[in-house]
Amino acid sequence: MTSRRPQSKPVPTLEDVAERARVSTATVSRCLNAPQRVSAVTRARVMAAVQELGYAPNFGAQALAARRTNTFGAIIPTMENAIFARGLQAFQEVLTDEGVTLLVASSGYRPAAEEEQIRSLIARGADALLLIGHDRTAESYAMLERRQIPHVVTWAFDPDAPRSSIGFDNRAAMATLTAEVLDRGHRRIAFISAMTNGNDRARLRVEGARSALAARGLDPAAMPLEETEYSFHHGAAAFDRLMRQTPRPTAVLCGNDVLAAGALRQAREMGLDVPGEVSITGFDDIELCEIVTPALTTVHVPHREMGRRAARLLLDMRGGDSAGERVRLEAPIKWRDTLGPAPA
Amino acid sequence: MTSRRPQSKPVPTLEDVAERARVSTATVSRCLNAPQRVSAVTRARVMAAVQELGYAPNFGAQALAARRTNTFGAIIPTMENAIFARGLQAFQEVLTDEGVTLLVASSGYRPAAEEEQIRSLIARGADALLLIGHDRTAESYAMLERRQIPHVVTWAFDPDAPRSSIGFDNRAAMATLTAEVLDRGHRRIAFISAMTNGNDRARLRVEGARSALAARGLDPAAMPLEETEYSFHHGAAAFDRLMRQTPRPTAVLCGNDVLAAGALRQAREMGLDVPGEVSITGFDDIELCEIVTPALTTVHVPHREMGRRAARLLLDMRGGDSAGERVRLEAPIKWRDTLGPAPA
DNA sequence: TGGAGAAGTGTAAGCGCTTACATTTCATCC
DNA sequence: GGATGAAATGTAAGCGCTTACACTTCTCCA
Structure with a gap:
């Protein structure tokens, strides 16, 4: 071709x-x-x-001769959902102010595809890269190292990972939320997660819920878990499967807001009162949360701040003004209307 | 920098x-x-x-020496909302199959920014470009002409425009929907539109509604019109302003689904029954329509087909197998639950 | 065994730009 | 009016790759 x-x-x-x-x-x-x-x-x-x-x-000739591109790259798992949109927007705003062009690629949650995208962006001369989460092939990191391309991981925070990141603790955030659910008397708690393969955020959120259960002496392995694709409809289907169980869960934690919106819809479909008969929670705090009825209780992710700070950090790293850093942002619970006390 | x-x-x-x-x-x-x-x-x-x-x-060197990039570009107005996501996804899928890389840029609905993006993508050697709507600077088109870059306009169809496009008739679609609203007895019809400056889709949708009114002997100029920014909250605020008028509109047409979702939310806030006391319609048929309550009656836009066909057309044009074409896709009404008869 | 043709490899000329360095031009001042 | 240095401009050497063309090896058959 x-x-x-x-x-x-x-x-x-x-x-x-x-x-x-x-x-x-x-x-x-x-x-x-x-x-x-x-x-x-x-x-x-x-x-x-x-x-x-x-x-x-001619950009190629220019880059070749001047050895600089003024271009940053970002690789996000998907453009289909709005999760990364707001953060990316903020990221781009800062870059635009500094005269840097942003190239965006989406990997479809496939590590192999992401590796290819990284390769492609590097070859295109990207001066720096924004990445989502820590899960990727060793070769991906090796390329970044070899080329000394400044890069920062966002949407996740892992103090042990040997690289810059500006994110939040997915596990701790979900553990906190789960503890609140437990505090309200819920004991039959189920979880709808996005596919965890190659997605550390999803995996850590599940782990967070489990650790909160364990901390209260409950058996984490007993928590019903539906792992499903990232869409409203998949969320609804997963909720449906969960609610067919006996005894029925009284609270369903969702790995993200889109799945939660699907669950909410399915609850209405089934004539279940939320949060009267079943509580539902999300994660991300995208606009959708306020659109659904009742409004979704979720974990607030500081999208814009993350995007802005990632941009500044990358700019500094490129300029040699920073060797990189690790920033842990807060991801507090956003209280709305879908979490209530366990039914009697 | x-x-x-x-x-x-x-x-x-x-x-x-x-x-x-x-x-x-x-x-x-x-x-x-x-x-x-x-x-x-x-x-x-x-x-x-x-x-x-x-x-x-090194991509630049390669492109320079081989004079080919295997890269297509797409410039969309925004990534914040999901409107373009699905179509772009389909577009990308086809390209990936053919070994072509897609570069996406967003213009924030600013023609000057878009011109800059076009320039940038051309300089980067994009073999072909996907564009949204016909409204852009003359210089943008001049560049495309000069460089003979295959390009196709999507999300709009204008038989008179001298360029390839794969879209639908925004005006006719909105006129059809408006006629249906009139058929249900509504006479006090208001409109919430996105900003029309530099956005032909928005403008044509308003015109469509007006032409339907005129066709029934109603005064199009009398239709209350709120032109507002593209967000859920702006939609809610606009709806609020509209409903303070006396007499109150019995139907509110929205230029897109996001504004309609905002309107719907505000209606609930105001204790208004939809569609009992007021009907609300959208445009685009994004996932959101099924998420809101009641589910939104809207105009279905064939996102995926548009994306796929645009990709194929561009591929053919690049290969010299096509000189371009104009395709008008259907954008039928998607019946759901927010349009009812006018209250007595 | 020699020669033709195929297969494998090397040589070197760009592709369109930037930039160090050399050269020219021009204003300024004594 | 000529020396002086700053400002303006030109010259030419790459940047890392592809590819036309030339050259060297093989293979195989008469």
């Missing part, structure tokens, strides 16, 4: 501009990159030629 | 690999791009060197 750009209207090059403006290519280059170093008259002539020809620099 | 890659661990080049494998750079290049043209023993040696060095080709 290769192709050539049609040759009919040749793309103008620096040389074409130079010729038309009757200057050298060096002068044109300076006009574009350091205008103050060129006299006003020459500059005007060059700019006119640029306009007339519709010249735009 | 410039920087250099730290020089401590120099990035391996083709030449380093060649040296290590004791062959010429040409052979290494062939190993990577046309393995069958190299003997098995040599290939093994080269591949081993590639591994050991962690070599990855």
Whole structure:
């Protein structure tokens, strides 16, 4: 699968501009990159030629010659859901202010695909990379190391991981929420999780719930667990399966808000009162939480702050002003209306 | 804002690999791009060197020398909402199958920013571009023309526009929906629109509603119109303003589902029964429609088909197998529960 | 066994830019 | 008016790759 750009209207090059403006290519280059170093008259002539020809620099050639791209990359698991959107938006805002272009790729939660994307972004000269979570192939990290590409892991915090990250403790957050659920008298607690394979956030959230159960002397292995794909409908289906069990769970913890919204919908479908007959909780605190009825009690993830700080950190690392750092942000419970006391 | 890659661990080049494998750079290049043209023993040696060095080709240099990138670009107005996600996903799936990488940029609904993104993607050597809607600067189109970059406009269909597009008729779809609303006896109809500046889809949807009113002898200018930003909360606020009017509208048409979800929420807040006291409709048919209560009656946009077909068209255009085409997809009404008869 | 053709490999010329360094131009001052 | 240095501009050497073309080995058959 290769192709050539049609040759009919040749793309103008620096040389074409130079010729038309009757200057050298060096002068044109300076006009574009350091205008103050060129006299006003020459500059005007060059700019006119640029306009007339519709010249735009060839990025590859530019990167090759200048060894810099002013481009950062971000690889997110999916664009389908809004989870990463807000954080990425904040990330991009900071970069735009600094004149850096952001390239976004999505891996579909597949580590192999992600490795390929990392390779591709590095080859494209990305100066730095934003990553989600710690789970990825060893080769991915090896590439990053070899090339010395500044990178930061977000949406997760692991003090033991040997790399920069700006995130929150998924396990602790879910443990805290679970403890609150237990405090309200619930004992039959079930969990709907996203696929945990290659997804440390999902895995840690499950672990968090289990550890909270264990801390109260309950058997973590007895907690019914549905692991399912990331969608509203899958969440509903999983909830349905869970509620067919006897005895029925009185609280269903969900690994993320989308699954929780699905569960909520299914509860309504089944005529179950939330939180009267069954409590449901989410994780992420995306806009969706306020849209559903009743509004979803969830764990608030500091999306925007995470995005902003990741951008600044990467900018500093690129500039040599930072060797990287590890920041643990808070992910507090966001109280709304879907968690109530266990039914009598 | 410039920087250099730290020089401590120099990035391996083709030449380093060649040296290590004791062959010429040409052979290494062939190993990577046309393995069958190299003997098995040599290939093994080269591949081993590639591994050991962690070599990855420099994209810029490659593009420069080969004049091809196998990269398509897409510029969407926003990533914040899910409207474009599904279509883009389908687009990407087709491209991935064909070995093409997708670069996504978002313009924040600002034509100037979009022009910049187009320039950037072209400079990066994008072989083809996916665009949303027809509204953009003349310079944007001029660049595309000059460089002969295959491009296709989606999410809109305009038979008169001089370019390829795969979309649907925003105006006609909204007119059809409005006619249905009128058929149910509604006469006091209001509209909540997204900002129409630089957004032809939004503008055409408003026009569609007005034309349906005019077709029934009603005064289109009398229709209350709230133009607001694209968010759930803005939708709620706009609905609130609309409902303070006397007499109150009995139906509120929304330019998209997110605004409609906001309206719906505000209606609940105000204790208004939907669709008993007021009907609300959306546009786009994103997942959200089934999440809200009651489920939203809306216009179904064929996201995935649009994405898939756009990908195929662009692939064909790049390969010279197509000079482009104009396809009008259907955008039928999706009946759910928020549109009812006008209250007596 | 020699020679033709295929297969494998090397040589070197760019691709379009940036930038160190060399050169020219020009204002300024004595 | 000529010397002086700053400002403006030009020259040319790469950046890391692909590929046309040339060259060297094989293979195989008459």
